[in-house]
Amino acid sequence: MSAVESMTAEKNSPTTSVEHSAWVDQFSANNYAPLPVVIARGEGCWVEDVEGKKYLDMLSAYSAVNFGHSHPEIVEAFVEQAKRLTLTSRAFQNDQFGPFCKEITELCGQDRVLPMNTGAEAVETALKTARKWGYQVKGVAPDEAEIICCEGNFHGRTITVISFSRDPQFKDGFGPFTPGFKVVPYGDAKAFEAAITPNTVGFLVEPVQGEGGIVVPPNGYLTEVRRICTEQNVLFIADEVQSGLGRTGKLFACDHENVKPDVLILGKALGGGMMPVSAVLASNEVMGVFKPGDHGSTFGGNPLGCAVARVAMRILIRDKLSERAAELGEPLMDRLRELNSPMVKEVRGRGLFIGIELHDSAGGAKKLCKQLKDEGMLCKETVENVIRLAPPLIIEQKDLDWAFERIARVLCP
Numbered sequence: 207m208s209a210v211e212s213m214t215a216e217k218n219s220p221t222t223s224v225e226h227s228a229w230v231d232q233f234s235a236n237n238y239a240p241l242p243v244v245i246a247r248g249e250g251c252w253v254e255d256v257e258g259k260k261y262l263d264m265l266s267a268y269s270a271v272n273f274g275h276s277h278p279e280i281v282e283a284f285v286e287q288a289k290r291l292t293l294t295s296r297a298f299q300n301d302q303f304g305p306f307c308k309e310i311t312e313l314c315g316q317d318r319v320l321p322m323n324t325g326a327e328a329v330e331t332a333l334k335t336a337r338k339w340g341y342q343v344k345g346v347a348p349d350e351a352e353i354i355c356c357e358g359n360f361h362g363r364t365i366t367v368i369s370f371s372r373d374p375q376f377k378d379g380f381g382p383f384t385p386g387f388k389v390v391p392y393g394d395a396k397a398f399e400a401a402i403t404p405n406t407v408g409f410l411v412e413p414v415q416g417e418g419g420i421v422v423p424p425n426g427y428l429t430e431v432r433r434i435c436t437e438q439n440v441l442f443i444a445d446e447v448q449s450g451l452g453r454t455g456k457l458f459a460c461d462h463e464n465v466k467p468d469v470l471i472l473g474k475a476l477g478g479g480m481m482p483v484s485a486v487l488a489s490n491e492v493m494g495v496f497k498p499g500d501h502g503s504t505f506g507g508n509p510l511g512c513a514v515a516r517v518a519m520r521i522l523i524r525d526k527l528s529e530r531a532a533e534l535g536e537p538l539m540d541r542l543r544e545l546n547s548p549m550v551k552e553v554r555g556r557g558l559f560i561g562i563e564l565h566d567s568a569g570g571a572k573k574l575c576k577q578l579k580d581e582g583m584l585c586k587e588t589v590e591n592v593i594r595l596a597p598p599l600i601i602e603q604k605d606l607d608w609a610f611e612r613i614a615r616v617l618c619p
């Protein structure tokens with residue numbers, strides 16, 4: 207018996223979904239309201255619950271499982287590295303970190319990388335980078351730096367990040383908040399430009415908003431943002447934690463307008479669905495503001511995470527997963543529109559990053575996600591009225607067809 211098997215076989219430990227949920231209800235903080243499914247294993251796009259029922263995963267852990275569950279090559283890299291070396295801290299060097307840095311900077315077309323673990327940590331790191339750049343390079347007076355963000359944003363859950371959050375629930379009871387942020391409407395380059403002052407050091411933006419409801423900005427928005435940032439000497443900080451690494455049908459969502467941000471934030475899929483690996487990338491000038499001791503992370507740049515990220519990046523390029531997301535995603539959106547479901551207000555997205563916005567009369571996205579779950583397909587609402595479809599990028603056409611049938615049944619009963 208393996209270690210995992212013997213742990214799950216322990217006396218009194220739960221076996222059914224209902225028993226598992228009871229333990230979670232009793233012993234876990236109540237900060238999530240998951241769909242009632244207890245997953246025990248996964249392979250590719252499919253997962254299986256503790257009762258052995260199979261589901262198609264159309265959420266991919268918010269795009270962290272872009273390579274599918276337990277991708278054999280990523281598992282192999284993970285196991286090999288886990289046996290060899292997992293953590294040194296950055297008090298010492300490790301032999302995965304240098305290659306990781308070279309490969310990720312080449313992939314992203316940036317000079318330098320600062321590795322962290324979670325997306326929120328990388329966002330915090332990007333904000334710190336922009337502030338320090340503002341003081342050291344732009345010449346902003348001490349403690350006066352401002353960063354502009356967008357309505358409808360999602361950048362994580364730390365206190366600083368929720369200080370400019372869209373959702374009152376994310377903030378309620380967590381104040382006082384971090385000052386120095388301004389919020390402007392998303393997709394409105396003029397509003398952004400109007401909000402800039404001599405103290406503005408950065409503009410933090412998702413090139414496609416994910417948690418905000420899969421919101422694609424108007425054509426030309428990112429180009430305008432790039433132009434304004436350059437003219438006004440403000441750092442363009444792109445949060446591609448969810449939209450990056452192939453999800454939208456290009457390597458980065460910024461590539462749809464051929465713009466390069468000054469600061470690029472990655473996470474989620476970078477860890478191959480196995481390790482929390484996030485990163486901030488920037489030019490020599492911008493990343494050059496850090497000196498030893500300014501910032502750090504015990505696990506950031508750990509050899510296990512680096513090994514997994516390296517193989518994940520290799521698979522992404524070798525298997526042309528960005529192209530795949532475009533080829534599979536655009537026709538799926540067309541088919542969803544052609545359903546002409548009376549419940550659906552709009553189908554939108556890029557690549558395999560798809561939002562189905564419902565009319566109020568549909569009774570909420572949550573209810574439909576439950577129905578889809580009963581049909582064998584897992585997805586989740588983002589904002590109240592949007593169903594997000596974001597399957598692993600390795601998904602096969604036949605599985606998407608299978609999903610489409612279920613969606614059609616639920617949206618056109």
Ligand SMILES: *Cc1c(COP(=O)(O)O)cnc(C)c1O
Pocket residue numbers: 268323324325326327329360361362363412416417445446447448449473474
């Ligand atoms: C998920 C997400 C984050 C936060 O990532 P965590 O790993 O959950 O901290 C930040 N930005 C965007 C755009 C995200 O989608």
